[in-house]
Amino acid sequence: MSQATRSDVAGTTPGAPILKQIPSNNGKASVTRHVLKFEEPLARLENQIQELEALQAARQIDYSKELRQLRTNYTSLLRKIYDNLSAWETVQVARHQLRPQFKDYVEMICREFRELHGDRHYGDDLAIRCGLARLGGHKVMLIGHNKGKDTKEKVQCYFGLAHPEGYRKALRCMKLAEKFGLPVVTLIDTAGAYPGIGAEERGQAESIARNMMEMSRLKTPILTVVTGEGGSGGALGIGVADKVAMMEYAWYSVISPEGCSGILWKGAENAADAAEALKLTSKHLKQLGVIDAVISEPLGGAHRDPHTAAHNLETFVAKSLREFNSFLKRNSMDDLVERRYEKFRQMGETLKPKTNIAKAAG
Amino acid sequence: MSQDQGAGTKKEGIPEGLWMRCPECGDMLYRKVVEEALDVCPKCDYHFRISARKRIEQLVDPGSFEEMFDDIEPADPLKFVDKKAYKDRLAGEQKKTGNSDAVICGKGFIKGRPMMVAVMDPTFMMGSMGSVVGEKITQTIEAAAEEGLPLIIVSASGGARMQESTLSLMQMAKTSAALAKLDESGGLFISLLADPTTGGVTASFAMLGDFIIAEPKALIGFAGQRTIWNTIKVELPEGFQRSEFLQEHGFIDFVVHRKDLRNEIARLVDFCGKPESVR
Numbered sequence: 286m287s288q289a290t291r292s293d294v295a296g297t298t299p300g301a302p303i304l305k306q307i308p309s310n311n312g313k314a315s316v317t318r319h320v321l322k323f324e325e326p327l328a329r330l331e332n333q334i335q336e337l338e339a340l341q342a343a344r345q346i347d348y349s350k351e352l353r354q355l356r357t358n359y360t361s362l363l364r365k366i367y368d369n370l371s372a373w374e375t376v377q378v379a380r381h382q383l384r385p386q387f388k389d390y391v392e393m394i395c396r397e398f399r400e401l402h403g404d405r406h407y408g409d410d411l412a413i414r415c416g417l418a419r420l421g422g423h424k425v426m427l428i429g430h431n432k433g434k435d436t437k438e439k440v441q442c443y444f445g446l447a448h449p450e451g452y453r454k455a456l457r458c459m460k461l462a463e464k465f466g467l468p469v470v471t472l473i474d475t476a477g478a479y480p481g482i483g484a485e486e487r488g489q490a491e492s493i494a495r496n497m498m499e500m501s502r503l504k505t506p507i508l509t510v511v512t513g514e515g516g517s518g519g520a521l522g523i524g525v526a527d528k529v530a531m532m533e534y535a536w537y538s539v540i541s542p543e544g545c546s547g548i549l550w551k552g553a554e555n556a557a558d559a560a561e562a563l564k565l566t567s568k569h570l571k572q573l574g575v576i577d578a579v580i581s582e583p584l585g586g587a588h589r590d591p592h593t594a595a596h597n598l599e600t601f602v603a604k605s606l607r608e609f610n611s612f613l614k615r616n617s618m619d620d621l622v623e624r625r626y627e628k629f630r631q632m633g634e635t636l637k638p639k640t641n642i643a644k645a646a647g
Numbered sequence: 648m649s650q651d652q653g654a655g656t657k658k659e660g661i662p663e664g665l666w667m668r669c670p671e672c673g674d675m676l677y678r679k680v681v682e683e684a685l686d687v688c689p690k691c692d693y694h695f696r697i698s699a700r701k702r703i704e705q706l707v708d709p710g711s712f713e714e715m716f717d718d719i720e721p722a723d724p725l726k727f728v729d730k731k732a733y734k735d736r737l738a739g740e741q742k743k744t745g746n747s748d749a750v751i752c753g754k755g756f757i758k759g760r761p762m763m764v765a766v767m768d769p770t771f772m773m774g775s776m777g778s779v780v781g782e783k784i785t786q787t788i789e790a791a792a793e794e795g796l797p798l799i800i801v802s803a804s805g806g807a808r809m810q811e812s813t814l815s816l817m818q819m820a821k822t823s824a825a826l827a828k829l830d831e832s833g834g835l836f837i838s839l840l841a842d843p844t845t846g847g848v849t850a851s852f853a854m855l856g857d858f859i860i861a862e863p864k865a866l867i868g869f870a871g872q873r874t875i876w877n878t879i880k881v882e883l884p885e886g887f888q889r890s891e892f893l894q895e896h897g898f899i900d901f902v903v904h905r906k907d908l909r910n911e912i913a914r915l916v917d918f919c920g921k922p923e924s925v926r
Contacts, residue, residue: 478850480870480878485888486896490849490869494823498855501824502831517807517816518850518869525820539807539816539847544874549729549809563812564725573724575813629824630785632817633778634724 319382319588323366323374330359363585370534373557375566376542378534379513383588385595387414387429387472390512393595394602395420398427401458403450407487410451411442412475413523415458420470421603426462428455428523429472429512445514446479449492452522456496459503468506468606471523476541478519493522500525501626504618506609508602510580511535515565527625528605530578531567532594534586537576538565575632669693685905694862694905696842698744699751699768702801706908707755707764714753715790716783721748724778725812733810736772744771748779749804752787754796758913760920763791766801769843774804776848777811781818784852788825788836797835797920799912802853806846819851826855835919837912840867840890840899858915859899861890862908867899 320328334355341348370378378384391398391414400416402409411431418427432445455471462469478489500507500523509526515537531537538545542560543553550559564570567579580601587594612621667678671693681688685705686695697705703712727733741747749771755764765787767774776784784800791798807815829836838856840849842865850869853859861867868888875883886892893899903911 478869480875482875482879482881482883482887485868485870485875488854488896488898491854491898493850493869494819494852494854497820497823497851498827498830501820502827518819518847521816521820522850525824537813539812540809545729545809555729559729562725562727562729563809565812570813573814575817626824626828629817629820632821633781633814634722634811635778635782636720636722637718 321374321377321381323370323377327359327363327366330355330362334359360584367585371557372536372560372563372566372569373542375534376514376536376556376560378586378588379536381586381588383591384513385587385591386434386474386513387431389591390429390472390595390598391416391418391427393592394599395427401461402454404453404457406453407450408448410448410454412445412447412479413451413455415454417467418470421599421606423603423606424467425606426458426467426469427472428458428469430475430523432474432513443479445475446477447475447519447522448479448481448484449487449489452478452492452496455523456492456499459500459505459507463503463505466505468508468609469503469526470602470606471507471509471526473509473511473515473520473524473537474513474535475516475519476514477516478522490518493518496522497525501629502622504622506606506613506621507625508605508609510598510601511537511567511576512598516541525625525629527609527621527628528578529576530580530601530605531570531576532580532587532598533567533582535567536560536565537567537570538563687905692863692904694842694864696769696803698770699746699749699766699801702766702841703751703753703755703764705905706766706801706912707757708759712753712755712764714751716752716786717747719747719779719782719786721777721779723810724814725810727810727812729810736810740771744768746771748783749774749776750780750783752783754790757799757916758909760797760913760916762797762799762916762920763787763794764799764801767803767848769803769841772808774802774848775806775808775815776804776818777808777815778818780804780808781815781821784818784822785825788822788829788852791836792829792832792834795832795834795921797837797916798829799837799839800852800856801839801841802844802848803841804844804846804848804853806848806850816847819847822852823855826852830857833921835916835921837915839908839912840865842866845869845871854898857919860901860903860911861893861899862905863890863902865890867893 337348337352396419398416398418414431415428418425430445431442433439433442459469507526509524509529511531513535517539542556545559545563546555547553570576571579580597583590583593665678667676669676669688672691674690686697721737723734749768750765752765765784836856838853838859840853840861844853844867866888867890872883890902894902
């Protein structure tokens with residue numbers, strides 16, 4: 286699977302939702318349309334392979350040996366590039382046009398999904414989707430950012446930048462999950478919370494703060510996976526969980542590389558430096574102890590092979606939910622909530638060892 | 648989010664010298680008069696930004712403040728370097744302010760009522776929140792819960808500190824979770840917002856008070872005004888993201904003049920503090 290070109294993948298999995306938009310009879314277009322800069326050598330190889338295939342078909346000459354060599358070259362180049370992605374390249378993979386989104390994952394891994402709308406106060410924010418789902422043999426409340434695929438959908442959901450009503454809808458659904466004993470699974474994929482007049486008027490900051498406070502004491506297990514972009518408070522607003530994971534090429538940070546560059550370097554052109562400095566990759570964040578696990582992606586990223594990505598995600602979610610169940614067989618819900626509190630209580634690094642309160646206050 | 652660090656405004660503390668100009672009304676003011684008026688312009692009521700030390704001096708009964716958790720100092724976990732190394736930036740700010748980081752915490756009395764106090768320092772890296780600020784504020788919250796004392800946090804911050812990246816972000820979760828515990832213990836939390844309160848600080852403890860009060864015309868918001876402008880390219884309404892705007896939209900309880908702060912805080916404590924903390 287991993288060495289297949291994108292058109293090959295499309296051919297082996299007909300009708301897969303994410304792949305519908307890749308015309309399987311015109312792989313060349315799909316390849317050239319969404320090529321990241323550092324993937325250009327790959328695209329050139331891909332083109333060569335396709336040209337040779339066409340030539341072989343047209344002239345009835347056997348190029349299979351040459352084709353095999355080209356495909357081998359392609360795979361090793363792909364591996365070489367993806368084994369050495371810089372932080373800034375990782376950010377671009379996380380934002381890839383064809384990277385699976387919330388709705389794709391729902392289609393690929395949920396046996397059922399009943400979407401629930403509205404925050405019961407103001408409106409329904411399509412940047413955050415919520416619903417009852419069957420996933421990996423479990424009934425869950427599934428919540429996640431959705432960025433949209435085509436222009437119309439992107440505009441409808443503000444490119445996945447949520448408003449306060451999105452966070453309040455998420456909280457409402459989490460409370461429902463608590464009441465009816467469903468675990469909560471959240472999938473984060475947002476550049477950040479929406480910066481706009483209406484969002485400020487309706488309390489963007491308050492909605493995010495409230496969510497973190499309530500998630501920290503929600504009496505049901507919570508699992509969070511950053512599937513694409515983990516942009517700041519807009520991400521954390523649905524990210525206070527018992528277990529937090531990231532897809533391999535996702536990023537998670539206090540600010541976008543461009544935003545950081547704009548402020549600290551006084552211009553957007555140092556985004557690559559900022560990405561490096563912010564230590565925003567899954568590998569770094571695992572080392573820092575901010576996340577618990579990294580979910581591996583297929584060779585060349587989730588956009589090359591959405592089904593394998595979805596399968597890995599599903600496996601991880603199912604395993605984590607089983608772990609919650611077995612923890613709760615041996616411990617109380619209060620223990621789980623206390624463990625969640627302690628997890629976030631430990632976050633941060635200061636020079637002095639954290640002092641005992643009683644001692645310090647004494 | 649947090650990162651504009653008070654974008655749009657360049658209101659530093661009071662400039663040195665015998666005379667000074669009010670950035671709001673432009674009047675020339677005699678420094679001593681301004682200081683006697685709690686760093687408020689006597690002509691137009693403009694509230695100057697003040698350091699944490701000065702705030703404590705103004706807010707807490709004289710001689711009653713007992714500083715705590717001051718042995719917690721910033722590390723440089725990410726070895727962050729932009730145009731300048733974070734390590735050097737920290738050293739510079741520490742030298743400038745005489746403080747180790749952007750918050751001062753402790754126990755003190757306000758009009759005779761004991762309480763836990765955390766005051767952010769806008770003169771230290773724009774009051775930004777990294778691991779130290781998050782940790783000290785969390786310990787202050789925990790002490791309030793443990794001792795059954797009212798908690799007051801004075802926010803004045805550009806938001807989460809970029810130089811500690813995701814570790815700063817996690818301080819938002821940590822402080823909010825600690826406040827959930829204080830809430831469950833029945834503790835009183837008064838959140839006082841001063842100019843500026845933005846980004847990750849607004850989007851965590853600042854907006855979680857049982858009472859949220861603000862000084863007049865303080866900039867309070869989530870996204871920086873430059874960020875909003877860059878996104879929507881629409882002129883921002885008059886008074887947008889100011890205290891009065893937030894009160895109008897239902898997000899703060901009341902706006903309070905600096906000279907009335909002590910009275911108003913004492914009143915809230917008398918109504919809602921735990922019996923043992925009220926005299």
